[in-house]
Amino acid sequence: QVQLVEAGGGLVQAGGSLRLSCAVSGRTFSSSAMGWFRQAQGKTREFVAAISRSGDSILYADSVKGRFTISRDNAKNTVFLQMNSLKREDTAVYYCAADFGVPYYSYTQSSGSYDYWGQGTQVTVSS
Numbered sequence: 001q002v003q004l005v006e007a008g009g010g011l012v013q014a015g016g017s018l019r020l021s022c023a024v025s026g027r028t029f030s031s032s033a034m035g036w037f038r039q040a041q042g043k044t045r046e047f048v049a050a051i052s053r054s055g056d057s058i059l060y061a062d063s064v065k066g067r068f069t070i071s072r073d074n075a076k077n078t079v080f081l082q083m084n085s086l087k088r089e090d091t092a093v094y095y096c097a098a099d100f101g102v103p104y105y106s107y108t109q110s111s112g113s114y115d116y117w118g119q120g121t122q123v124t125v126s127s
Contacts, residue, residue, distance in 0.1 A: 002026035002116045004096050009121030012086055016125075020081040022096030022118055029077035033099040033107045035114060036070060036081045038092035038123075048094070049081060050107035057105045064090075086125045093120040 008020040024032070035050040049070040050059045058070055069082040079096055097114035099107075108114075 002098070004098060004116055004118035006094065006096055006118040006121040009094060009123045011124045011126060014086060014088055014125055014127050016086050017082070017084045018086065018123060020083065020094055020096075020121060020123075022079045022081075024077045024079070024098055027098075027100060030074040031100055032115075033102045034070075034072060034079040035097045035099065035107070035109070035111075036079075036094060037097060037111060038090075038094045039120075040089075040092040043092075045095070045111060047109040047111065050109055051079065052107045053102065053104050057107055059107055059109060061109075083123070086123075088125050088127055091123060091125050093122050095120045 003025045006022045012018050033052050036048040037045050038048050039045040047061050051070045055072050067085045072079045096118045098116045099114045
């Protein structure tokens with residue numbers, strides 16, 4: 001059984017930082033591209049960042065480019081999202097997702113391509 005467990009969310013002031021983590025178990029982590037998505041209250045889920053199996057190919061949404069950094073540690077079966085210079089509009093539930101069986105340097109921003117999802121972690125940015 002594949003499980004994705006996010007951690008690291010919380011309340012932070014605008015301009016602050018948070019680091020989210022997502023631990024994957026149940027399948028070989030290195031065989032999955034990983035993605036982060038978020039959903040603000042009353043809005044649809046949106047893409048934030050994705051990273052390939054190799055860790056060399058990365059994609060960011062324009063809204064977070066230059067502020068967020070996605071990374072992975074295949075030895076620890078974990079993907080991270082470092083969030084700096086947080087803004088109120090970053091407030092959302094953040095989800096990690098795993099896309100297994102993709103080519104080594106591939107990733108996608110399409111939520112429909114991901115096979116497994118975490119339960120989400122709330123990030124709230126106050127002014």
